[in-house]
Structures are given as structure tokens and as C-alpha cells.
Amino acid sequence: MKGISMMSMRSGFIWSVIGLCVGLLIPIEARGQAPSPGATLFEKRCYSCHNIGSGDKKGPDLKGVTLRRSRDWLHEYIKSPAAMNRRGDPEARALFEKFAPEVMPDQDITDEQIDAILALIDELTRKNESFVPAGAKLSRPVTPADIDLGRQLFVGRRSLSNGGPACISCHTVSGVGRLGGGTLGPDLTAVNVKYRDPELIAILQNPNFPAMKAVFGTRPLTDEEIVQLFAYLQNVKPAHPTTQALAGVARIEPWFVTIGFVALLGAIVGFNLAWKNRLRGVREQLVRRSTS
Amino acid sequence: MDVRLQISMVFHLDKCIGCHTCSIACKNVWTDRKGAEYMWWNNVETKPGTGYPTAWEDQSKYKGGWEQKNGRPELRMGRKSSRLINLFHNPHLPKLDDYYEPWTYRYEDLFDSPEGADQPTARPISMITGKPIDIEAGPNWDDDLGGSPVYAANDPNLEGFDEQQREELFDVQRLVFFYLPRICNHCLNPACVAACPSGAIYKRGEDGIVLINQERCRAWRMCVTACPYKKTYYNWSTGKSEKCILCFPRLETGQAPACFHSCVGRIRYLGALLYDADRLLEALNVADEKLVEAHRELILDPFDPHVQAEALKNGIDDQAIEAAQRSPVYKYVKEWRLALPLHPEFRTLPMLFYVPPLLPVMARAEQGLYDTSDKELFAPIDRARVPMEYLARLFAGSNVDPVRYSLKKQYAVRLFKRMDTVGDIDRALVKRALQEVETSEDEAEQIFRLTSLPTMTERFVIPPSHREEALAMLTEDLWEEKGGAGLGFREPPTRGA
Numbered sequence: 001m002k003g004i005s006m007m008s009m010r011s012g013f014i015w016s017v018i019g020l021c022v023g024l025l026i027p028i029e030a031r032g033q034a035p036s037p038g039a040t041l042f043e044k045r046c047y048s049c050h051n052i053g054s055g056d057k058k059g060p061d062l063k064g065v066t067l068r069r070s071r072d073w074l075h076e077y078i079k080s081p082a083a084m085n086r087r088g089d090p091e092a093r094a095l096f097e098k099f100a101p102e103v104m105p106d107q108d109i110t111d112e113q114i115d116a117i118l119a120l121i122d123e124l125t126r127k128n129e130s131f132v133p134a135g136a137k138l139s140r141p142v143t144p145a146d147i148d149l150g151r152q153l154f155v156g157r158r159s160l161s162n163g164g165p166a167c168i169s170c171h172t173v174s175g176v177g178r179l180g181g182g183t184l185g186p187d188l189t190a191v192n193v194k195y196r197d198p199e200l201i202a203i204l205q206n207p208n209f210p211a212m213k214a215v216f217g218t219r220p221l222t223d224e225e226i227v228q229l230f231a232y233l234q235n236v237k238p239a240h241p242t243t244q245a246l247a248g249v250a251r252i253e254p255w256f257v258t259i260g261f262v263a264l265l266g267a268i269v270g271f272n273l274a275w276k277n278r279l280r281g282v283r284e285q286l287v288r289r290s291t292s
Numbered sequence: 293m294d295v296r297l298q299i300s301m302v303f304h305l306d307k308c309i310g311c312h313t314c315s316i317a318c319k320n321v322w323t324d325r326k327g328a329e330y331m332w333w334n335n336v337e338t339k340p341g342t343g344y345p346t347a348w349e350d351q352s353k354y355k356g357g358w359e360q361k362n363g364r365p366e367l368r369m370g371r372k373s374s375r376l377i378n379l380f381h382n383p384h385l386p387k388l389d390d391y392y393e394p395w396t397y398r399y400e401d402l403f404d405s406p407e408g409a410d411q412p413t414a415r416p417i418s419m420i421t422g423k424p425i426d427i428e429a430g431p432n433w434d435d436d437l438g439g440s441p442v443y444a445a446n447d448p449n450l451e452g453f454d455e456q457q458r459e460e461l462f463d464v465q466r467l468v469f470f471y472l473p474r475i476c477n478h479c480l481n482p483a484c485v486a487a488c489p490s491g492a493i494y495k496r497g498e499d500g501i502v503l504i505n506q507e508r509c510r511a512w513r514m515c516v517t518a519c520p521y522k523k524t525y526y527n528w529s530t531g532k533s534e535k536c537i538l539c540f541p542r543l544e545t546g547q548a549p550a551c552f553h554s555c556v557g558r559i560r561y562l563g564a565l566l567y568d569a570d571r572l573l574e575a576l577n578v579a580d581e582k583l584v585e586a587h588r589e590l591i592l593d594p595f596d597p598h599v600q601a602e603a604l605k606n607g608i609d610d611q612a613i614e615a616a617q618r619s620p621v622y623k624y625v626k627e628w629r630l631a632l633p634l635h636p637e638f639r640t641l642p643m644l645f646y647v648p649p650l651l652p653v654m655a656r657a658e659q660g661l662y663d664t665s666d667k668e669l670f671a672p673i674d675r676a677r678v679p680m681e682y683l684a685r686l687f688a689g690s691n692v693d694p695v696r697y698s699l700k701k702q703y704a705v706r707l708f709k710r711m712d713t714v715g716d717i718d719r720a721l722v723k724r725a726l727q728e729v730e731t732s733e734d735e736a737e738q739i740f741r742l743t744s745l746p747t748m749t750e751r752f753v754i755p756p757s758h759r760e761e762a763l764a765m766l767t768e769d770l771w772e773e774k775g776g777a778g779l780g781f782r783e784p785p786t787r788g789a
Contacts, residue, residue: 278383282353282390283346283429290442 035134038120041113043133047199048208049104052121053130057199058102060095064125066118078114080106105210135205136198139223142231150232151176153225164219167229170211173236179256185211189238197230204229294569295592295603297612297755298480298500298643299538299562300621301552302631303473304743305649306702307559310471312336312432314551314560318475321539321550327529329394329419332431333536334551336473340447340461340682341434343472345390348522349635350448355384357483357520357638358576365576365639367487369517379489384517392429394419437469444469449685457679468677470649472686473559475551476523476536477634477642478502480572480590484535487518492533498762499564499755500643501538506785509533520638531787544759548752558746563619563753564612565626565643566592566603576639580689583636590641591626594619607761615755620742621645628731628739630698632687648683648695650702651676669725673699701729701739708736 042052049058065074069091077084077092081104084092096103124131152158155176156166167188172181174189192200204226207216221229318334337343351357351368358365369375369384397414405412418425434443440462450458460466478495482502485493492508493515495501504515504524509532515524516533524535539549547553552560567590575586592599594616603613616622624631624647631645653672673696674680680699684692704725711717726736742750763773 275381275383279353279355279385279387281387282350283342284387284389286342286346286446287428287442290446 036116036120038116038118039131039134042117042120042131043135043202044206045107045109045208046117047131047133047136047202048206049102051131051199052124053128054196057195059099059104062121063130066122066125071118074118075111075114078107078109082106133198133202136202138201138227138230140227142227142234146228146231147235148232150228150230153229154232155181160219160225161222162219164216164221173233174238175236188233189236191236192234200233201226201230293592293599293602295566295599295606295608296500296569297498297603297608297616298565298567299478299543299754300500300565300619300625301475301478301644302561302621302624302647303644304559304561304624304631304647305470305472306647307557307743308336308471308473308649309557310336310338310435311556313554313556314473315431317550317554318536322537323534325527325529327527328525328534330388330391331525331527331534333523333525333534334473334475335431336471337432338434338436338444338469339472339686340444340450340469340678341437341440342443342446342448343434343474344392344431345386345522346429346433346443347446347448348520351520351638353384354386354520354522355517356522357518357635357640358481359639360577363577364573365481367483367518368520369487369514375487375489375514379512382513382517385513386516386522388420389429392431392433393425393427395425395427398424437467449682451685453679453681461678461682466677468651470651470678472634472646473551474521474523474634475644476502476538477521477640477644478536478538480567480569480641480643481576481639483518483520483638483640484515484524487514488512489514493524496540498757499540499543501540501543502535503537503540504533504535506530506532506534509785511787520635520640521642527785530785532785543754544757546754546756548748548754552752558751561620561624561742561746561751563621564616564755565619565621566594566599566608566613566616568592572641575641580637581691583639583689584632584687584691584694587633587636587641588626588629591622593626594622609758611758612755615753618753620746620751620753623738623742628701628735629694630701630739632694632698634687635689636687637689646687647702648687648698650699650706651678653677669721669728670700670703673703697729700725701731704729704731705736705739705743708733709740 042050046062051057051061051063053061053063055061069077073091081092081096083106085096120131149158153160154167154171154173156168160166168176168181170182170185171188172183173187195203204221207213314334315332315336319332322328322333323331332344335344343349348354348356355369357368359368360366367375370378395416395418398417399414401414402412415424416427417423433439437444445458445462450461453461461468478501480500482493482495485495485502489512490508490510492505492510494503494505496503511526511531511533513526513533515535516522516526519535524533526533539547539551542549542553548560548562552562571590575583575590578586594600594603594613600613604610621631625645631647633642633645636642650673653675676699680692680695681690683695683699684690688694704722707717707722707725711719711722726732731739759773760770763770767773
């Protein structure tokens with residue numbers, strides 16, 4: 001009897017340990033794999049521009065926004081901020097002025113999705129916590145070799161595997177090419193100062209800015225490319241230390257304007273020389289010569 | 293021998309009164325359209341003068357026509373390579389100001405002006421901008437020597453005249469001018485055709501009329517530069533170039549072109565010429581002074597059986613050959629050698645010929661009498677108020693001989709008719725005059741008749757065009773084209789390709 005009970009006790013202990021472990025593990029796994037739908041949505045759709053509890057980015061920090069504004073206002077604003085601004089809503093207008101020139105684009109989003117996001121903001125506000133993106137992690141640690149590989153991706157020497165255009169078509173960083181990169185997007189020098197690491201990774205994963213979303217929505221970066229580009233952007237050295245204050249703002253270099261001006265003058269002079277024997281009107285000259 | 297047929301023209305300048313009826317007829321029929329306001333496919337110039345566009349004869353500026361280079365004619369505007377380089381910017385185009393800014397008048401001002409002390413006037417309005425303008429030039433600004441110190445004094449044909457000759461020319465007592473009506477010359481070696489990068493310009497095989505295909509024209513405007521007579525014009529509205537079409541729809545229906553038909557002085561003659569296309573290059577490769585003769589040599593005798601046989605081989609039918617035999621142009625140009633091409637030195641072989649004008653002679657005032665009589669037979673011709681060299685520059689590549697011959701012959705015919713009708717001239721003198729220009733009383737009478745008393749059918753000998761033969765090559769359904777002329781616009785010309 002005793003033996004049996006001992007046996008049963010031991011096996012009961014083992015089972016309970018296993019059970020406890022499983023019981024503990026499952027929620028951890030579940031929490032890691034599937035965060036709340038609000039958090040997933042927020043990371044995908046909002047996190048490029050907004051924080052919850054870690055300060056303003058391109059757009060305002062959304063901590064406590066559900067206390068500051070009515071639910072109806074939030075719904076309407078999220079769907080079409082520009083329409084509200086046009087209508088002359090004073091709060092919308094104040095936001096537009098504060099964050100100019102950034103303009104929050106209209107969102108293609110359902111009421112249920114908005115509610116889920118607002119619930120997340122509510123919860124974090126109540127707990128006084130900051131939003132930490134669950135997926136904004138690199139797939140592997142950065143190695144020194146990644147910096148150069150990232151640079152090759154940035155300038156387009158290697159193409160992105162899903163067919164996206166090279167970063168340089170729209171962005172520049174200091175020290176890339178003689179004439180720099182594109183000026184459609186912001187200068188990415190010191191982008192690591194402007195964004196914290198998870199924010200930058202999240203943007204590389206889900207660039208939710210209107211121009212980038214259109215291009216990279218169907219051609220996302222692979223995990224490996226994200227690691228390399230992240231490594232490169234971390235290591236771009238600003239040409240002038242003062243540019244840190246203007247990080248992210250595309251600047252027109254004075255020498256670039258000078259080159260443009262000189263080239264224009266050169267072209268005008270060149271064309272004039274090439275066609276210096278062109279016909280410049282006969283009658284006017286004849287009259288001028290004869291009457292003077 | 294490659295016999296071709298060309299509808300050719302003669303303008304008898306001695307008969308032109310400068311009334312511009314031809315220009316108006318042409319304007320009303322063809323260029324009274326948007327974009328064509330400044331065009332005068334037919335214009336009448338006063339010489340000495342700079343013409344329209346201003347100083348068009350000055351090819352150092354306009355770069356028109358051909359020049360002799362390495363023993364062959366080359367376009368003065370440059371080779372193909374340089375034209376390709378300048379394709380998007382043709383550097384030798386006349387400005388609108390060189391033609392003139394077309395204008396109309398605000399006629400309603402005459403009725404709507406408020407009552408005042410002065411008569412209301414109709415203000416001139418630019419047809420380009422629609423705003424009031426100060427008129428500075430027109431298509432015949434030299435008319436009757438208006439503005440001579442500026443315009444006539446700069447006539448390119450006066451180049452090489454010294455100060456004294458110029459002074460004499462513009463001396464009030466001996467001032468003289470004559471008119472020069474101009475249309476497209478429908479040249480045998482058209483520079484416009486050679487210059488067109490789109491291949492839009494062509495010379496019609498059946499009658500030699502030069503036309504611009506409005507569907508193929510791409511507005512490069514190389515023809516505008518290439519034509520030394522500045523007779524292709526760019527239509528800024530349709531984006532296509534245009535030119536005189538010799539009223540081919542009228543010709544095809546047996547009528548004379550509008551400017552010919554309406555000519556008040558009846559100075560215009562039209563008829564067919566047969567020429568030898570094989571010898572074109574040969575005729576072009578001669579010195580300036582010999583161009584008139586070489587040009588005449590190209591024209592074939594339609595009475596020669598050999599020529600007739602060759603013509604038939606080339607599809608020129610009996611009716612056309614018969615028309616070429618009756619052609620007044622053949623008589624004036626080849627038989628009588630009276631008519632000369634305008635500026636043959638441009639080397640386009642123009643097929644519009646001019647009978648140079650017998651201008652007033654320089655008279656003397658003796659003992660209160662205005663005396664024009666002279667002892668010498670042909671002295672008046674050499675003492676005409678416009679120097680022979682001037683006419684030679686216009687009509688003979690600076691060679692005085694063909695001009696003097698033509699003027700002498702005209703003068704001899706006058707003497708002959710004066711003897712005939714007035715009877716105050718000795719027949720021996722007339723005989724000597726006729727002999728000097730190698731002509732007979734019979735021919736003099738013919739020249740007189742065709743010059744002074746021609747009928748409509750003598751002035752315009754239009755060969756039947758036989759459109760059905762040309763159309764048969766293009767379409768099977770001739771029935772649909774019955775009674776039609778030309779190939780017809782299927783749609784109006786539009787900008788672009």
C-alpha cells in the first residue's frame with residue numbers, strides 16, 4: 001500500500017513538475033508568438049510614426065490619447081486626418097501645425113481594428129507602460145561584415161531579393177556617391193539617433209510611410225537584408241557634426257547648387273557658341289542699320 | 293533619254309501692273325485660315341526692293357538653295373550630318389518679323405466709338421496676339437518704292453554696285469521700279485524636297501507639281517530654310533508646312549490656277565514642257581553664267597519624233613504631247629528665248645520663267661524738250677533706268693547676254709509693230725533690228741499676238757490630267773473617285789505624328 005502510495009506520490013510529483021513546466025511554457029510561447037491583435041496592428045500600421053509612452057516621433061506619442069480625445073473624434077481622425085483639417089477642426093489643425101511638414105495619410109482601416117488599437121493604448125496607459133514591439137528584433141546578431149554588405153544594398157550594387165528598389169534612389173546618407181543619393185525621401189545620416197533600435201528595425205520591417213508602403217508593401221526586405229541595412233545605417237558617420245540636429249532633413253549642399261549654376265551657365269554659353277551663326281532676324285537688323 | 297512632263301509657267305513682267313489681284317485670289321482660296329495668316333503663296337514684290345520675307349534673296353543669311361561643291365550641287369544649309377545635328381534646332385529659320393506680323397482692323401471701332409471731335413479710325417489688330425499693334429512691315433512693304441531708303445537700298449541684287457550707280461538708281465528724276473509676282477517655282481531640282489527629313493515633300497510624277505504631304509510632315513521646317521525662294525511656309529496652328537499647290541484641283545479639272553485665272557494684266561501663261569531628266573545633273577554642273585543656257589537645253593522639242601516616242605514610253609500620252617506642242621511656255625522659253633528663270637544661280641532649276649521688263653529709257657531734257665529719241669538702234673535698252681546688270685542678277689546668274697537678247701527681241705517686235713501700225717519707221721531699220729536678234733517678221737507677229745492679244749485657251753494650255761490613270765495604280769474602285777480631284781484630304785491636318 002505504502003509502496004504504491006510512494007510510487008504514486010513520486011509519479012504525481014513528476015507529472016506535476018511536467019505539468020507546471022508545460023503550464024508555464026505555454027503562456028510564454030503564446031505571448032511571444034501571438035501578441036494581442038491590437039499590438040500587432042499597432043506595430044504594423046502605426047509604429048513607423050507613433051510611440052506609446054516613449055516620446056514623439058514623426059507623429060505624437062499616443063500615451064493617454066484615449067483620455068485626451070473622445071472616441072468618435074479618434075475614429076474620424078484616424079480614418080482621414082486631412083479631411084478633418086480641411087473641415088477646420090481646431091485640434092486637428094493644431095496637430096497639423098505642430099508636426100508640419102509631416103501629414104498623416106488616410107488609413108484604410110476598419111472600426112474594429114481602430115477599437116483594438118485604442119484598447120491597447122488604453123491598457124498601456126493604465127499600466128503606465130511603454131509599447132515594446134514584439135517583432136522588432138534582428139534575426140541574428142550584427143557582425144562587422146554586415147556594414148559593407150548593407151552599404152552594397154543601399155547603393156544598389158546588390159539588388160534586393162524581393163525586387164524592391166535600392167535605398168539610394170530616394171535616400172541619401174553622407175559619404176555615398178559624389179552627388180549623394182535621391183532627395184525624395186529624408187537624409188538617413190544619423191537616422192540611428194532619430195530612431196531607437198527597435199523603431200528603426202520596425203520601420204525596415206514595415207515601412208508604413210505612404211511613399212515607401214506603395215513600393216515595399218509587396219516587396220518587403222528579407223530578414224538578412226534588414227540585418228545588413230541596420231548595420232550600415234548604424235555606422236554612417238555624419239560629414240559635419242552639426243547635422244545631427246537636422247537628422248532626417250534632406251539638405252541641399254551649397255556646392256551642389258554651385259555646380260548646377262555653373263553647369264547651366266556653361267550650357268548656355270556652349271549652345272550660344274555652337275549656334276553663333278544662327279539667323280537672328282533679318283528685317284529688324286536691316287532697319288536698325290539703315291536708320292542709325 | 294528620260295522624258296518627263298512639267299507644268300510650267302511664264303510671267304510677262306512688261307505687262308504686270310502690280311495690282312495684287314493674284315495674291316488676293318490665292319489668299320481667299322487657300323490661306324485664309326488659322327495659322328496661315330502670314331502666308332502669301334502668291335505675292336507681288338516691287339523691285340528694287342527686299343521682298344517678302346525681307347531680303348529673301350540673300351542666301352548668306354537664309355542658306356537656301358544649292359551651291360557647287362566638289363563638282364556637285366550641295367544644299368547650302370549643310371550636309372545630312374549637320375542637318376541631323378540641328379534637327380531639333382534649325383538655326384537658319386526666318387523669324388515671323390522677317391515675313392511680317394499679320395494684322396486686321398478693329399472695324400467695329402468705326403461704329404462703336406463715342407461721339408467726338410475726330411473721325412473714328414479702325415485700329416490695326418495683330419492676327420497673332422489679337423492686340424493692337426503698330427504696323428512695321430507687310431508682305432509688300434516696298435510697294436511702289438515705299439520705305440526705299442531702308443528696304444530698296446538693301447536689295448541683295450544691288451551687291452557689287454558702286455556708290456555712284458546706287459545714287460543714280462535712286463535719283464528722284466530717274467527713279468524706276470517694276471513688279472515681280474512670285475509663286476512656288478515647282479523646280480526640277482527642288483531643295484525643299486532634298487532637305488525634308490520626313491520624306492513628306494514630293495514632286496508629282498505626272499505634272500511635276502511639288503507638294504507637301506500633310507500626313508507625313510513632322511514640322512522639322514528644313515524645307516523652309518532649304519527653299520531659296522522662301523516659298524514653303526510653316527503653319528503654326530496645324531504644325532505642318534505648306535506651300536503653293538499650283539491649284540492642282542483646278543488643273544485636274546482643266547482650269548487655270550486661281551492666280552493665273554484672276555490676273556488682270558493677263559501676264560501669266562501656263563503650259564506643259566517636256567524635259568530630259570537624265571541630263572539634270574549635267575545642267576546643274578555648269579558655271580553660274582551658263583545656267584540659263586543649260587536649263588534651256590534640258591527642255592525637249594515636242595515636235596521631234598524621237599522625243600515623242602520616248603515620251604510615250606514614259607507614259608506621257610498623245611494628248612499631253614499635243615498640249616506640249618501648243619504650250620505658250622515652250623514658245624517663250626525655248627523657241628523665242630524671251631523668258632528667263634528667276635535666280636538660276638540657286639540651282640534648283642525653277643520652272644517659272646519671267647519675261648524681263650522693257651523699262652522706261654533715260655531721257656534728256658534739251659532746249660525745254662523731253663527727248664527720248666536716239667540715233668543708235670538698241671541704245672534705249674542699254675540706257676534703261678534699271679541697269680542691265682541688275683536684271684542679269686535677277687534672271688541670268690549675272691550673265692548680261694540672255695537678258696540683253698530678250699530685251700532686244702522685245703524691242704525689235706515693238707519696232708516692227710510700230711512700222712506696221714503707225715508706219716513712221718523705215719522698213720530697212722526694222723529688218724536690221726529683226727536680223728540682229730535672228731528673227732523674222734513672221735515670228736515677230738507671233739510674239740506680238742501671244743503677248744498682246746492672247747485668248748484664254750492660248751494662255752493656258754493644260755494637258756488633260758488623266759487622274760484615272762494615276763488613281764488606277766492606287767485604288768481598284770475608280771467609280772468612287774469619279775468627278776473628284778487630287779487624292780483628297782481624308783481628314784484635316786493635325787499636329788504631330
